[in-house]
Amino acid sequence: MSTFPEHMDTHAFANPKKGQIPFYILEHTLLSSTHLHHHDYVELSFVTKGHGVETINGNSHEMVPGTVSILLPHQLHSIASDPLSPLRLYCCMFDISLLTDSPFDIQLCKNLMSAGNAMPSHILLESSDQVDMHRLCSGMMLEYKAMNIGRNSSIRSKLVEALLLFVRSFPPASVERQSPSLEDSRQLDWEIIRYSNTHYLQRLSLRELSGRFGVSPSYISRLFKQHLGAHFLDHLHNLRIKRACSLLATTEMSVYDVSEEAGFESFRTFSRIFKQMNGLTPSEYRKSGSRDSGQH
Structure with missing residues (x-):
């Protein structure tokens, strides 16, 4: 079990x-x-x-x-x-x-x-x-x-x-140094980022964030690139794959259960993104016992 x-x-x-x-x-x-x-x-x-x-x-x-x-x-x-x-x-x-x-x-x-x-x-x-x-x-x-x-x-x-x-x-x-862009950043931007970082295990999309915070999807896409240096979906995948790596390394959960627990609705998408980011399939990653490969 x-x-x-x-x-x-x-x-x-x-x-x-x-x-x-x-x-x-x-x-x-x-x-x-x-x-x-x-x-x-x-x-x-x-x-x-x-x-x-x-x-x-x-x-x-x-x-x-x-x-x-x-x-x-x-x-x-x-x-x-x-x-x-x-x-x-x-x-x-x-x-x-x-x-x-x-x-x-x-x-x-x-x-x-x-x-x-x-x-x-x-x-x-x-x-x-x-x-x-x-x-x-x-x-x-x-x-x-x-x-x-x-x-x-x-x-x-x-x-x-x-x-x-x-x-x-x-x-x-x-560490990140102060810059004019940071001084002028809107509080709403960080509220959106905070929400994404605490709800990444749930169904999350630019459209869902757009409706919740009352700004356009393109605005949200730009703020992730500006503040985090990554597109929204890349950031979301990074958070989820890190969690999956930890689960594979520290639990005996099945790979399928890991996929769901990490927030992926599609096992095929999980497997594809995992290999893309780590160079190994989830099963290969677990068998390798590596703690130093990939984005974890």
Whole structure:
């Protein structure tokens, strides 16, 4: 029997009350490994103690004190914690709308959306940056537990600072620099991109987006090329094939089930696009055991 990744309803888990931002944070010790899962929120994690291995979309990296990871919505991930040195970490989850709703965070949002692609999804911070990240995470925790005046503003400001610390830790070539086109970008553009990145497993088309957001299909096509450097359909296929690669590498699901779970309505289309992007059929990819080939 195929084992499907678990979907975590983070909105229900966070359970934001009226007037509270869609945000959740906890500090915990991971005594056992987590199952392969995905969720709707973006997740920022910061390791303070212990050792383990995190797998994101089929690619694994070591987790040690000072490691920061960014998980985008619906990225498949799991953590194996060392039982002799269990992981202690902050786990901060938030809806991407906290950034896309602000016209001043477009550059930051664009860089975060590239995590796992142009920009790595994790980094080991320098010692001074570790101190700053710990301060920010503990500050968010205190604000989250309290109900002080300006609570939402304080949480959001610390979250933005923590995300900037993550982005700025990479070499300049890894991140997108400010440009006039970014300064002038419309908030609607990023709302469309956000919606696409969180609903890519569902039936999605330029026509559907056009009707939902009240703009022409050609406008949406241009904004994807402008902001992400790819046509809408190519971006959609890239997200779905990455998910398929992770499922093939980390589960025993049948190739047909993988096709459906990755959002493809046609198995023939899935097989064609998969081979086009990876140079292997899905079955060949699974048998090869490769984690380094293709767009995953």
